[in-house]
Amino acid sequence: MNNKETVKQQILDAFYFRHATKKFDPSKKISEDDFNFILETARLSPSSIGIEAWKFVVIQNEELRNKLKEVAWGAQGQLPTASHFVAIFARTKQDTKYDSEYIANHLKEVKKFPDEIIPEIQSRYKKFQEDGLHILDSERTAFDWASKQTYIALGNMMTAAAQIGIDSCPIEGFDYHGVHNLFKEEGLLENGHFDISVMVAFGYRAEEPRPKTRKDINQVVQWIK
Numbered sequence: 001m002n003n004k005e006t007v008k009q010q011i012l013d014a015f016y017f018r019h020a021t022k023k024f025d026p027s028k029k030i031s032e033d034d035f036n037f038i039l040e041t042a043r044l045s046p047s048s049i050g051i052e053a054w055k056f057v058v059i060q061n062e063e064l065r066n067k068l069k070e071v072a073w074g075a076q077g078q079l080p081t082a083s084h085f086v087a088i089f090a091r092t093k094q095d096t097k098y099d100s101e102y103i104a105n106h107l108k109e110v111k112k113f114p115d116e117i118i119p120e121i122q123s124r125y126k127k128f129q130e131d132g133l134h135i136l137d138s139e140r141t142a143f144d145w146a147s148k149q150t151y152i153a154l155g156n157m158m159t160a161a162a163q164i165g166i167d168s169c170p171i172e173g174f175d176y177h178g179v180h181n182l183f184k185e186e187g188l189l190e191n192g193h194f195d196i197s198v199m200v201a202f203g204y205r206a207e208e209p210r211p212k213t214r215k216d217i218n219q220v221v222q223w224i225k
Helices: 003-017 032-043 062-069 101-110 115-132 139-163 176-185
Strands: 054-058 084-091 167-171 194-203
Touching (some): 003 139, 032 139, 054 139, 062 176, 084 139, 139 167, 139 194
Antiparallel strands (some): 054 084, 084 194
């Protein structure tokens, strides 16, 4: 098997390995080096118009985990047992709108665009956001667009974890208002610049899962030639 085929098989093996782990072995902890690797795959993930409208909050504090458990019905088994638990936040409309201070600063300080072309870029973003995907129709449409980007990072984190033998579970099973209010009280929403998008737990499985099942590829793929 040549190198490319070996890599392809390793990636597929990781996908077969990965499953939504409901309960982790609390005695097994992910090393700092391994978890930093997982976080780096999140940081390097792509995002629409490259604005990186996200924040990754690693919740290791037991008291905060217990509070979160009260409003996250889908994380009852994960919060007490996961080695690492991450809340992924998306930026709100006040930051993701084409003419926001965040966008201007990102273009200048992160993307290193010259000052004189930033207005032109923002003009293109305006057309994309207003006339293309209608992202700015409401606070919710703007936030949902930003949340879509966090799911790219989420998928990359889970795949990267699986490739080094670490389990994970994405979590949408929570009371939005309860989680929002909890994180607001903790000061994590930064005065409305962020809100909760999704959460994910990492660790090592406590038991082996059922064999993976999926639809046949012909049921989910259509070719138009």
